[in-house]
Amino acid sequence: MTSPARPLIEIRGLHRTFVSGGAVETTALDGIDLDIHEGEFVAIKGASGSGKSTLLNVLGCLDRPSSGTYRIAGVDTTRLGTAELAHLRQRTFGFVFQRYHLINGMTAIDNVELPAIYGGVPKEVRRTRAERLMALLGLDDHRWKRPWQLSGGQQQRVAIARALINGGSVILADEPTGALDSKNSAEVIAIVRELAETGRTVILVTHDAQVAAQADRTIEIADGRIVSDRATKVANAPMTAAPLAVAGDRVSRPASGKTASQTGAQNFAQVRAWWSPIAEAGRSAFASIRSNPIRTGLTLLGVVIGVASVVALAAIGRGAEAEMIDRTSALVSNTIMVTDRREPGTSYTPLTPPDAAAIAELPNVIATLPVDEKYGVISHGHRETVTEIVGATRDYRTVYRWETRVGSYFSEEDDRRGSAVTVIGKTIAERLFPDTPDPTGATVLIDRMPFTVLGVLQEKGLSFSGEDLDRRLVVPLNAMMHRLGSRRELQYIVVAIDDMEMLTTTRDAVRALMVERHGRQDFSIADTAGAFRSITDERMAMNIRLIAIGGISLLVGGIGIMNMMLTAVRERTREIGIRTATGATPGDILRQFLIEAVVISGTGGVVGLAIGIAIGAGAAYFGATVILSVTSAALAFLLALTLGVVFGFMPARHAARLDPVIALASE
Ligand code: ADP
Ligand code: MG
Numbered sequence: 001m002t003s004p005a006r007p008l009i010e011i012r013g014l015h016r017t018f019v020s021g022g023a024v025e026t027t028a029l030d031g032i033d034l035d036i037h038e039g040e041f042v043a044i045k046g047a048s049g050s051g052k053s054t055l056l057n058v059l060g061c062l063d064r065p066s067s068g069t070y071r072i073a074g075v076d077t078t079r080l081g082t083a084e085l086a087h088l089r090q091r092t093f094g095f096v097f098q099r100y101h102l103i104n105g106m107t108a109i110d111n112v113e114l115p116a117i118y119g120g121v122p123k124e125v126r127r128t129r130a131e132r133l134m135a136l137l138g139l140d141d142h143r144w145k146r147p148w149q150l151s152g153g154q155q156q157r158v159a160i161a162r163a164l165i166n167g168g169s170v171i172l173a174d175e176p177t178g179a180l181d182s183k184n185s186a187e188v189i190a191i192v193r194e195l196a197e198t199g200r201t202v203i204l205v206t207h208d209a210q211v212a213a214q215a216d217r218t219i220e221i222a223d224g225r226i227v228s229d230r231a232t233k234v235a236n237a238p239m240t241a242a243p244l245a246v247a248g249d250r251v252s253r254p255a256s257g258k259t260a261s262q263t264g265a266q267n268f269a270q271v272r273a274w275w276s277p278i279a280e281a282g283r284s285a286f287a288s289i290r291s292n293p294i295r296t297g298l299t300l301l302g303v304v305i306g307v308a309s310v311v312a313l314a315a316i317g318r319g320a321e322a323e324m325i326d327r328t329s330a331l332v333s334n335t336i337m338v339t340d341r342r343e344p345g346t347s348y349t350p351l352t353p354p355d356a357a358a359i360a361e362l363p364n365v366i367a368t369l370p371v372d373e374k375y376g377v378i379s380h381g382h383r384e385t386v387t388e389i390v391g392a393t394r395d396y397r398t399v400y401r402w403e404t405r406v407g408s409y410f411s412e413e414d415d416r417r418g419s420a421v422t423v424i425g426k427t428i429a430e431r432l433f434p435d436t437p438d439p440t441g442a443t444v445l446i447d448r449m450p451f452t453v454l455g456v457l458q459e460k461g462l463s464f465s466g467e468d469l470d471r472r473l474v475v476p477l478n479a480m481m482h483r484l485g486s487r488r489e490l491q492y493i494v495v496a497i498d499d500m501e502m503l504t505t506t507r508d509a510v511r512a513l514m515v516e517r518h519g520r521q522d523f524s525i526a527d528t529a530g531a532f533r534s535i536t537d538e539r540m541a542m543n544i545r546l547i548a549i550g551g552i553s554l555l556v557g558g559i560g561i562m563n564m565m566l567t568a569v570r571e572r573t574r575e576i577g578i579r580t581a582t583g584a585t586p587g588d589i590l591r592q593f594l595i596e597a598v599v600i601s602g603t604g605g606v607v608g609l610a611i612g613i614a615i616g617a618g619a620a621y622f623g624a625t626v627i628l629s630v631t632s633a634a635l636a637f638l639l640a641l642t643l644g645v646v647f648g649f650m651p652a653r654h655a656a657r658l659d660p661v662i663a664l665a666s667e
Contacts, residue, residue: 006074007035008201009059012049014068016054016224028054030224032068038169041196041518043215043232051224052205053174059203060172061085062094062581062660083585090119090583094163096173100155101578101664102147102162105287109134109143117276118583119166126165133161137191153184160191162582165523170201175302177211189214277584281592285599288568299564300604302557303643307608307636310550312615314632317542319625335399336495336507336527338514348522350489353477355517359495362513364506365512369494370400372480372487376447378424378473380432380439387428388472389446391480399496407440407455410476418478422451425470429456450482451475503527547646554639557604565597565651569658576655577663590656597648598641604642609633 016029028051036042046052057063058070059075070077072092080088094115095101102111109130116126134143137157149154156176163171173192177185187638193214196202204215212218213232220228289296338359342348356370372391377384394409410421422444424432433439442453460469481488497506507527516519569576576589584592613628620626 008038009034009036010069010071011035012069014058014065014070016051017066018057018299023449028063028224030057031222032221033228034219034226034229036201037202039196039199041193041202041214041216042204043212043218044203044221045207045209045218046221047284048207050221052207052221054224055221056172056174056203056205056660060095060170060581061089062095062664083587084417085309086118086580086583086585086587086588089581090115090166092170094160094166094168094171095581096156096159096163096171098175098178098220098663100147100152100159100179101581102155102158103573103575104147105284105291105579107144107146108139108150108158111147111158111167114165114280114579115168115582117203117280118579118585118588120276121166123276125205129165130161133164134158137161151184152180153187156180156184157191160188160195163499164195164276166583168200169205171195173202173204175205175206175207177206199461209559232434232588234555239375252562274449277588277591278595281588281595282599283342284592285596289600289603295564296603297316299560300557300600300607302560303554303558303601303604303640304608304611305549305552306552307556307605307640308611308615310546310636310639311609311612311628311633312619313468313549314636315612315616315626315628316619316624317539318629319619319626320585321539321542321558322627334500334503336497336503336510336525337492338495338510339492339526340490340526341522341524343522347384347520349518351493351523352490355514356490356493358513358517359493359510362506362509364497364498364502365510367395367398368496369393369395370477371491371492371494372477372489373491374480374484374486377445378428378432378447380442383434385428385471387425389480390472390474391477391484391486392474393477395496396474399494402460403458404455404459406438407453409474410454415476415478418476418480418482420449420451420479420483421454422446422473422475423457424453425457425472426459427470428466428473434445446475448486449462451479468532550636554643557601557640558643560578561597561601562647562651564600565593566654568596569593569651569655573658573663573666575643576658577660577666580658580660581664586656590652591656593652593655594645595649598644599646601640601648602637605637608640609637612636 003089011034014032014034015027018028018345019025020026028053033056044052044055054063056066061072061080065078072088075088077085077088088607102108102454103114106114109127112130112134113126114185115130121129130581131143134140137160139154139157139161142154142158147158150158156179160176171192175190178189180188183293189211192204193201196216202215204211206212218228218230219507223267250301338351338355340351351370353370356368359365360368362422369392374389374647375386376389378387378389379385390396393415397404397409404423405426407423409423413419414421424439424444429439432444433442438456439453440455444453445451457470457474462468475484495506495510497503511521511525514523514525579589579592580586614626616626
């Protein structure tokens with residue numbers, strides 16, 4: 001097992017210099033040449049500041065040399081990228097630090113399992129392994145405790161279990177007894193010795209000669225150079241049946257020499273590898289939300305308001321729009337209106353039925369409707385009501401697409417002769433004939449003139465200006481002019497057109513014709529496209545307001561998330577260092593913080609969605625038309641998630657780029 005042809009670790013001419021504060025350079029390692037064979041137990045000794053920790057960090061691939069080469073199992077580490085180094089670290093090394101470096105928010109057993117999560121070990125396997133290791137290290141009763149509930153010696157044993165969980169073949173211990181009393185110290189050293197005796201390569205940094213004496217070989221460094229390197233003991237043959245031999249799967253060499261069963265296990269691990277870190281990130285995200293409910297809540301407010309307002313305003317806005325289109329189309333079909341416009345002091349010609357007849361001859365015109373209107377009183381027996389009297393031809397029916405519900409319109413003959421007949425609106429019918437649904441044939445008095453009711457119009461409801469359209473009655477235009485004492489002038493002509501695409505052309509033709517007939521434009525001309533256009537404009541303006549309100553609060557929410565994540569990264573720098581040291585790649589760290597940000601923004605999205613729907617329901621309860629659109633709700637929620645990704649990215653990248661050595665040193 002010892003002394004294979006090639007050393008496990010080969011270091012040549014290794015330098016590590018730190019540039020701090022601009023010009024000042026510290027040379028921590030100043031030309032190290034070192035070979036360590038598999039299975040060796042090496043102590044590195046030296047005064048404080050001599051470069052021991054720096055050497056150990058380089059050995060464990062937490063840090064990179066400034067110059068020189070470092071080969072492990074023949075692989076040149078200086079050629080590996082950050083992620084490859086992380087995988088190497090994960091498979092090969094187990095770190096034990098002076099200050100234990102456990103993650104405070106996690107239980108002891110979760111701490112032990114952490115490297116296995118990044119190693120992609122399936123949940124059940126890593127749990128069993130962790131339990132076995134903890135049992136061997138006398139931690140059975142402490143699995144579910146948090147680090148602060150454990151003594152220093154117990155914490156260090158948890159850290160040792162963590163170093164062993166992936167079967168780490170090289171244990172790197174940086175003054176593992178430095179913070180312990182002599183009893184705990186002796187215990188930890190005994191464990192380390194045992195690890196060495198079960199065939200692991202152990203590299204132990206200490207400034208304590210007694211501790212160093214336990215190793216097979218002692219290397220002393222001063223000012224970044226090796227000053228002595230000697231065997232302290234005759235290397236023992238590995239003891240058989242040492243208890244820790246069963247702990248973890250021993251990996252002989254990091255990049256080669258896998259046994260068949262290990263290859264199988266690793267293939268399985270690779271399948272699971274992508275999932276474990278994501279699940280871990282999700283768990284950690286919920287844990288951090290739970291640990292800071294108020295801060296999270298305040299951060300979420302922007303997202304909540306943004307999503308809620310988009311959902312609620314979209315629902316109410318769509319409702320209002322639908323209502324308006326309904327009313328408008330009830331009132332006007334595809335029409336152009338030519339309206340009388342007399343201005344004082346100017347000569348003018350009234351609109352006349354021949355004008356209407358002339359317009360009817362134009363192309364794209366289906367029919368024209370000459371209209372004379374006035375208010376009057378209609379009565380039947382002792383019942384009477386004030387109403388709008390519309391004098392028009394029977395084309396009223398086609399132009400407004402307004403059928404009768406009972407009875408019928410007057411005939412062409414009635415039109416021509418101006419018969420005393422009328423079609424009345426539903427409201428009038430109910431007013432004057434409360435006892436019968438069909439008043440056809442009845443005689444009513446309109447402005448005290450008798451008229452026969454021919455029919456009742458279908459219900460139309462309110463116009464978009466709020467007028468009750470069912471409160472009108474229609475009489476033949478000639479009856480209006482000759483029997484009801486009107487001014488015998490038209491108020492307007494309604495022009496029903498066929499093809500809306502040609503609306504503008506037709507309108508221009510109507511205008512030209514009327515100017516020709518009247519000698520000047522003494523009328524105004526409008527079309528229903530205008531009415532629809534104004535609705536479209538209204539809707540645009542509404543949407544813009546909506547986007548503005550939602551957008552601003554979502555932006556505020558996003559900035560809140562970014563701020564919270566930056567704070568989280570700062571507060572948890574040491575945790576990031578620990579995760580990296582135990583095998584997390586920069587990608588794992590990035591993913592973890594991104595997932596946290598998305599979980600936070602997603603939570604805000606769900607709450608906002610609920611509030612938005614509640615507001616919509618409230619508005620509906622108070623009588624507004626509310627159309628809840630699944631699309632806009634889904635969009636708002638997606639937007640919230642996107643927000644987490646976009647605004648969480650910068651903090652997450654910042655976390656992923658932290659130097660693990662510096663991160664570990666932070667408090
Ligand atoms: P030891 O572990 O033997 O006490 P270190 O390896 O921690 O020593 O440090 C060796 C030298 O490198 C010291 O002079 C220390 O100040 C310096 N050093 C270590 N890390 C850094 C760093 N990140 N930036 C600047 N100087 C450093
Ligand atoms: Mg040190």
